[in-house]
Amino acid sequence: MDGKEQVPGSAAGSDPSEEGLWRPLWVLMREMDDDIARIYAAAALGEIRPTHVGELLRLHARGPMTITELAASVGLTHSAVSQKVAAMRTAGLVRTVPGADARTKKVTLTAKAKRLTGRLAAEWRATERASAELEAELPYPLSRVVEDMRAALARRSFYDRIAAQLAQDPEWQ
Structure with missing residues (x-):
């Protein structure tokens, strides 16, 4: 390894659409x-x-x-x-x-x-x-997950989160 951190989906020939949390x-x-x-x-x-x-x-x-x-x-x-x-x-x-x-x-x-x-x-x-x-x-109801995600997104929008990630990606520049 050359010491550089591997960004998921950034390797040459990889398909980032195969990923999906x-x-x-x-x-x-x-x-x-x-x-x-x-x-x-x-x-x-x-x-x-x-x-x-x-x-x-x-x-x-x-x-x-x-x-x-x-x-x-x-x-x-x-x-x-x-x-x-x-x-x-x-x-x-x-x-x-x-x-x-x-x-x-x-x-x-x-x-x-x-x-x-x-x-x-x-x-x-x-x-x-x-x-x-x-x-x-379920141990943690999906409706609760949605409420918690809305609260987290009220603190910092999904747009802002994506923009911050893109700012660190040289392929976006």
């Missing part, structure tokens, strides 16, 4: 979403995706909304919700209708989606109860 968490979340999708498939709910249920339930509870309003209500970007709305439109779950003026459109549930919202709400509640049950088995 939290990759197991993302994989776990996808696996859990896949299990929810299996519930939908077993119930023959059609093209419902777990990632669309929050928006469908929000539209059911609050009525038609613009994409901007829907995005704000679920805490996602306009772009992310626009993509979801396009997929839900293709699946026959939502449609757009004229808004208050000629420039706006509102997203509304189709009759097909309205027929499913009771079952989707039941699944949401069951998933929350199952999540609480799972979390009770």
Whole structure:
């Protein structure tokens, strides 16, 4: 060794995308979403995706909304919700209708989606109860981890942490 500290992912020919401290968490979340999708498939709910249920339930509870309003209500970007709305439109779950003026459109549930919202709400509640049950088995609940991470990020943002790391990386300079 030449005495230089090896920075993970910095060796010639290495692929830093093969690293991922939290990759197991993302994989776990996808696996859990896949299990929810299996519930939908077993119930023959059609093209419902777990990632669309929050928006469908929000539209059911609050009525038609613009994409901007829907995005704000679920805490996602306009772009992310626009993509979801396009997929839900293709699946026959939502449609757009004229808004208050000629420039706006509102997203509304189709009759097909309205027929499913009771079952989707039941699944949401069951998933929350199952999540609480799972979390009770853990020595340190994930919801507590999230709270602790938010507190740590309030002290020093993720942006600032990444920027400090980049300042030390010669490949960023």
